[in-house]
Amino acid sequence: MEYDFLTTREKIFYLLMYADEPLTAKQIMKILGIKKEKEVYSHIYHLAKSSKRKDFIIIMFPPECEDCGYVFKLEIPKKPSKCPICKSERIKPPSFLIRKKGKNNE
Numbered sequence: 001m002e003y004d005f006l007t008t009r010e011k012i013f014y015l016l017m018y019a020d021e022p023l024t025a026k027q028i029m030k031i032l033g034i035k036k037e038k039e040v041y042s043h044i045y046h047l048a049k050s051s052k053r054k055d056f057i058i059i060m061f062p063p064e065c066e067d068c069g070y071v072f073k074l075e076i077p078k079k080p081s082k083c084p085i086c087k088s089e090r091i092k093p094p095s096f097l098i099r100k101k102g103k104n105n106e
Helices: 008-018 025-032 037-051
Strands: 056-061 095-100
Touching (some): 008 025, 008 056, 008 095, 025 037, 037 056, 037 095
16 A cells, blocks of 8 residues: 555554653664654644644653663653763663544543
């Protein structure tokens, strides 16, 4: 089946909606052939904003420092460059899923 008629944002939406496990921006880039990681984060941010009015929810698994375990609290999806606690640059990037809103997760 061909999906060339979908916008990049729609492709990200369907990819995350039907993914079995959370995907990082780099994984999304590789699957969809997107050139810039920032572009993926921008699309996810706009999907999250529009989800407030629609029947889906974006689930973000936050970035985490691989050295000290600090979990970042982000308003806007992105990969932090370094840990504010231990200054490590070994950061596990955020990952994402999209699911339909239901009585259990509203």
